[in-house]
Amino acid sequence: MMKKIRVLVVDDSALVRSLLTEIINRQPDMECVGAANDPLIAREMIRDLDPDVITLDVEMPRMDGIDFLGRLMRLRPMPVVMISTMTAQGAEVTMRALELGAVDFVAKPRIGLASGLKDLASEIVDKVRVAAVAKFRRPMSPVLTAPGSTVVPAAAVSAARPTNTLIGRLSTEKMICIGASTGGTEAIKEILVHMPADSPAIVITQHMPPGFTTSFAARLNSLCQITVKEAVNGERILPGHAYIAPGGKQFRINRSGANYVAVVEDAEPVNRHRPSVEVLFLSCAEMVGRNAYGIMLTGMGNDGARAMREMHDKGSYNYVQDEASCVVFGMPREAIAHGAADEVLPLDKIAAALLAKLGASGDRLHNRI
Structure with missing residues (x-):
């Protein structure tokens, strides 16, 4: 008999607890073993029930979800899916939860909660399933500067950069193209904090709903030497900048003369995703060709795999994250x-x-000049 995924629901709303319990128990491969209305009760239930996955509300009485998550990851690390509110503050807190080690999150609808959660049922159970098999990632330990803020040590930022390179000479023609999903927010950060100010332009698709990419970009921008922002339709793609696909939109690259330009549009989902890595990578293959560097990071499914092969066939040089360091080895495997x-x-x-590859390219360019 198949072993069911044992889920503990932690939420201060009786309605949400009831709905999530019902959604989980309808699945043949999972069961809700308990529901707690605050983290202190949840702590006892974790000890008694030994769940495989927790769904955790961000905002709760007595101890908020972030404080509880931080303590849980220190004392009894386990897979957590956050249930977040679709507000600016909720998005910021969710980014912090992912930093602390939450596997993923579901954005709770602001109106029509009961019908909204039922509409999200397939997304919720998919993310619980992924969390149950995800490789646990201990949170990284950046240097704390002030309450709620972090910086990456300067030595860590500069350590990856090769000396005596000429990256700046290449930055207008080269482009770095990144795709990620589950576990990707921290993986993207690990790449970007090492990129120097004269880096080629970076374009990124991370699967994320509307409202959350703004906070994600702002958090990265506060940590990096490069400028990190949400992509805006029609803007020029510049060196020293990273552009993140806005949640709920498709993002691709076009050319205007010698310049790369961002196209952000209300197009249909591709591979069930909007934004889709496939859309971005296909445009990079067509518009950037052999001047592109592709990076596929942790994520569920196969979004972008075919397009990354297209990039490769057009001359791109591609890096793929290995299984041992992935939270979910889906997109990289594909x-x-x-x-x-x-x-x-x-x-x-x-x-x-x-950076070593870019440096070598810079040296070759210098030898031709």
Whole structure:
């Protein structure tokens, strides 16, 4: 008999607890073993019930979800799916939860809660299933500067950059293209904090709903030497900048003369995703070609794998995150299976390898001048 995924629901709303319990118990492969209305009760239930996955509300009485998550990850690390509110504050708190080690999150509708959660049922159970098999990632330990803020040590930022390179000479023609899903917010951060101010332009699709990419971009911008922002339709793609696909939109690259330009539009989902890595990577293959560097990071499914092979066939040099360092080895596995990878590396080696490659290209350029 198949072992069911044992889920503990933690939420201060009786309605949400009831709805989530019902959604989970309808699945043949999972069961809700308990529901707690605050973290202190949840702590006792975790000890008694030993769940496989927790769904955790962000805002609760007595102890908020973030404080509880931080303590849980220190004392009894386990897979957590956050249930977040679709507000600016909710998005910021959700980014913090992902930093602390939450596997993923579901954005709770602001109106029509009962019908909204039922509409999200398939997304909720999919994310619980992924969390149950996800590789647990202990949160990284950046240097704390002030309450609620972090910086990455300067030594860590500069460590990956090769000396005496000429990256700046290349930055207008080259482009770095990144795709990610589950576990990707922290993986993207690990790449971007090592990129120097004269980095080529970076374009990124991370599967994320509307409202959350603004907070994600702002958090990254506060940590990086490069400028990180949400992509805006029609803007020029510039060196020293990273552009993140806005949640709920498709993001691709176009050309206007010698310049790269962002296209952000209300197009249909691709591979069930909006934004989709497939859309971005296909445009990079067509518009950037051999001047592109592709990076496929942790994520569920196969979004972008075929397009990454297209990038490879057009001359792109591609890096794929290895299984050991992925939270979920779905999209990287598919990229490798499609023959899209030039190098398969641990997450903490990708930025250094990319910068060394860019440096070598700069040296070749210098030799021709």
